[in-house]
Amino acid sequence: MSQSSERVPLTDTGRRSGSIGQFVRWLLPEDGIVDEIAVEVAAAGTRQVALTRTERELAAARILAAGGNATDIARRLFISYASAKALAARIAQENAAEAASPVLAADVA
Numbered sequence: 001m002s003q004s005s006e007r008v009p010l011t012d013t014g015r016r017s018g019s020i021g022q023f024v025r026w027l028l029p030e031d032g033i034v035d036e037i038a039v040e041v042a043a044a045g046t047r048q049v050a051l052t053r054t055e056r057e058l059a060a061a062r063i064l065a066a067g068g069n070a071t072d073i074a075r076r077l078f079i080s081y082a083s084a085k086a087l088a089a090r091i092a093q094e095n096a097a098e099a100a101s102p103v104l105a106a107d108v109a
Contacts, residue, residue, distance in 0.1 A: 027050075027051065027052070027053065027056065028050050028051060028052045028055075029052065030052050030053060030054060031052065034052075034054060034055055034058065035051075035055060038050075038051055038055055039051070039055050039058045039059045039062070040059075040062075042055070042056070042059040042076065042077055043059040043060075043062040043063050043066075043076060044076065045072075045075060045076030045077070048078045051077075056077060056079075056087070057087065057090070057091060059076070059077060060073045060077065060084070060087045060088065060091055061091050063076060063077075064088060064091060064092075069088070070084040070085040070087075070088045071084070073087060073088055
C-alpha cells in the first residue's frame with residue numbers, strides 16, 4: 001500500500017503520530033476496493049476514518065437509509081455541513097434516477 005493511501009492512526013489532536021503540522025488527508029484516492037469495515041466505522045461516527053470517495057458515499061447512504069440527515073452525515077463523517085448537504089443531494093439524485101430508469105424497473109419486475 002502506498003504511503004498516500006495508508007489508513008494512519010491519529011493522536012487526539014487529529015494529527016499523525018509523531019508529525020508536527022501535517023494533517024492527514026481524509027479523502028483517499030480511488031483504488032477500486034471498498035473497505036466495508038471503514039465504511040461501517042465511518043457511518044457509525046465512532047472515530048474518523050480515511051475513506052475513498054466511493055466509501056464516503058456508501059457511508060453517507062447508510063446514514064440516510066437509517067433515517068439520518070445532512071447534519072448526521074457531517075457529524076459522523078467529520079465533514080462540513082455544506083459538503084454533507086451536497087453529498088446527501090447527490091445520493092438522493094442518484095436514487096431518483098435509478099427509480100425512474102425503465103431498465104432497472106424491468107429488471108426488478
